[in-house]
Amino acid sequence: MFGHEKGAFTGALERRAGCFELAQNGTLLLDEIGDMPIATQAKLLRVLEDSRVRRLGGKSEMLVDVRVIASTNKVLEEALRKGEIRDDLYYRLNVFQISLPPLRARMDDLPLLVEALLRDLNKKHNCRVVDLTPEVLEQFQRHSWPGNVRELRNALERAVILAGEGAIELQHLPANFTRPAAAPKAEEEGDPTQVRLRLGSTIDEAERLLIQRTLQHTRNNKTRAAEILGISLKTLHNKLKEYGAAEADPEPRP
DSSP, rough: OOOOOOOTTTBBBSOOOHHHHHTTTSSETTTTTGOHHHHHHHHHHHEEEEEEEETTTTSSSSEEEEEEEEEEEOOOOHHHHHSSHHHHHHHHTTTOOEEEEEEEEGGGGHHHHHHHHHHHHHEEEEEEEEEEOOHHHHHHOOOOTTTTHHHHHHHHHHHHHHEEEEEEOOOGGGGGSSSSOOOOOOOGGEEEEOOOOOTTTTTHHHHHHHHHHOOOOOOOOTHHHHHHHHHOOHHHHHHHHHHHHHHHSSSSSO
16 A cells, blocks of 8 residues: 565565555545554554655655545444544544445446446457346346345356347346245344335324434434435434424323
8 A cells, every 4th residue: 555665674676656656646445444454544544644655664755645535335333333443544534425325225226237337248258238138137126236236247247248149138147046036024134224114104104214214224323314314404303303202292282
């Protein structure tokens, strides 16, 4: 990440520029920052604070101008509690946070993702696959995608190689896509991205349950919950006050 000098101190035979130098006046993506060792996080924090980097074994620092984008598949608040991410680094990086839901929670994106991935995979493997059959699209929409877009790309790459041209059919998919779908499990096993309502629920009851489940999903991050719900933070606070008043005064008012 920071590069190194050649010489006896580093044991390197040549000088090597680090990621910050290579990204000078550009953008550096730090993927899966939650897996970065704590000691490296401390060094990264110093670079972010001072905009200066020193190669390993070097005697001088150089000024760097780099926009940093950091990503992680971990829940940030939980990673902080576990000590997997330094508090000071988190607050330094958390200027603008974008939470991307898992693929199973945004299935409307699936056709566009398939189209883009097929275009890239056709170029990579010199194939002419143009589409999915309706049966394959149905299987994709029923799949839970635990591996998110990476899993989608792998499934499509295998299918593109096997099909070669035309449309991807069921026979081109891995076995786990063509098995019968498992029956839905009881709600107590629950998917945190889904909300189930009993028949006869009122609009108010449905709204309340949706807000409560969204807050659970965001670890009580009200700003993020309001974004997901498509309401203002003020509206969310007002709703929570209403629910609190109802719990404090359960008897109907005269």
